[in-house]
Amino acid sequence: MEFSNFNDSLLSFLQSSPTPFHATASMRHALLAEGFTELLEEDDWVVEEGGKYFVTRNESSLIAFTTPQLNLSQSGWRMIGAHTDSPCLKLKPNAQVDRFGYHQLGVEVYGGVLLHTWLDRDLSIAGRITLKTKNGDIISRLVDFKDPIAVVPNLAIHLNPQANEGFSVNPQEEILPILCGAENEFDLHELLKSQLEKQYADLSIDMVLDFELSLYDTQPAALVGLHKEYICSARLDNLLSCFVGLRALLESDQQRPSLLICTDHEEIGSLSACGANGPFLEDVLRRLTPNPEQYVQTIQRSMLVSADNAHALHPNYAHKHDKNHAPSINKGAVIKVNANQRYATNSETASVYRDIAAEENYEVQCFVVRSDMSCGSTIGPITSGEIGVPTIDIGLPTFGMHSIRELAGSRDAFGLFKVLARFTKREKLIAR
Secondary structure (H helix, E strand, C coil): CCHHHHHHHHHHHHHCCCCHHHHHHHHHHHHHHCCCEEECCCCCCCCCCCEEEEEEECCCEEEEEEECCCCHHHHCCEEEEEECCCCEEEEEEEEEEEECCEEEEEEEEECCCCHHHHCCCCEEEEEEEEEEECCCCEEEEEEECCCCCEECCCCCCCCCCCHHHCCCCCCCCCCCCEEEECCCCCCHHHHHHHHHHHHCCCCCEEEEEEEEEEEEECCCCEEECCCCCEEEECCHHHHHHHHHHHHHHHHCCCCCCEEEEEECCHHHCCCCCCCCCCCHHHHHHHHHCCCHHHHHHHHHCCEEEEECCEECCCCCCHHHCCCCCCCCCCCCEEEECCCCCCCCCCHHHHHHHHHHHHHCCCCEEEECCCCCCCCCCCHHHHHHHHHCCCEEEEECEEECCCCCCEEEEHHHHHHHHHHHHHHHCCCCCCCC
């Protein structure tokens, strides 16, 4: 895949993936188009040599893998990991709020949201609705309103004179989106039913039972900057890594068993049935290598590249970085290191990555948080701790992480794709 086509496809993927459910559906469609076979967890699996497969859980997490050979205890896996979720505002179960002449939505903050960035944005709603059909079946369907149907207006500076001196946003009282005026009749469940009928004309709906819905910014993902050197979009953390990992898997030469895992709930700790701190990956790997001794051999001959965005040196806030570990955008992906194991990188896994990057003539940077600041984490230490796989944490340098709109480098994403594609073809990792 060429540079321009890569970024065009990336922007399209970001636009079609407003929620983890939609991101998983987008990846599912791409895999099916490339000849991958979908496996269902509740079925018996028949996995053949030379096969390409994927499985989803909760419609929000996905594992895709290739089996050019089935002697996995000798070959190991080349694994790439990312997460499908992003910080956002989620609708509460009883979300309809009517006050002071407006119909609004009660929301719950998901993850570490930069709340003030959600003010004065054109917002829509997307997610999963579970319903009962007229023949009595309970099923789920994804919805996306697409149009801007909600907004959280800021408070005028005349009423908040200290706004430019710094202010906080109360998530219970001050972040409720406005849908319409009270002169309009409004029932949330009827609205959701109407949207289902609009998207699924053949659906015979008895009633909406429940939903998992999020707000999102409708402004499209775009290449920005004087020379289009930046990608500006919602959910770059971490759909950018999901897309890069997906394209790398599709680019693999089918010589080494390769696996992509994209899990939900990383932003809130990953502890769920479909999160990295749950059993999803181990369940899949043990089905593919059921012999206990061969399973351990397989894991120890494998390596995981955990890809999650990194903090680029912000020129307006340079003091927030250790000057010797301050990555720049469009200067290569970042190896993340933390002495307290907030990242899973060690000298061996870092060396393998550096060697592969050098083969692609791709720059390598390094990030270590300031010693007087706390450090975030990723699925890397969780996955490594759960199954014991040697792991490196990397990421693309980013501005505005957890903002409603983030910024990364257009050249970085393509370069990382080339490195990870080469990683899937790598025969030897660490010699013992």
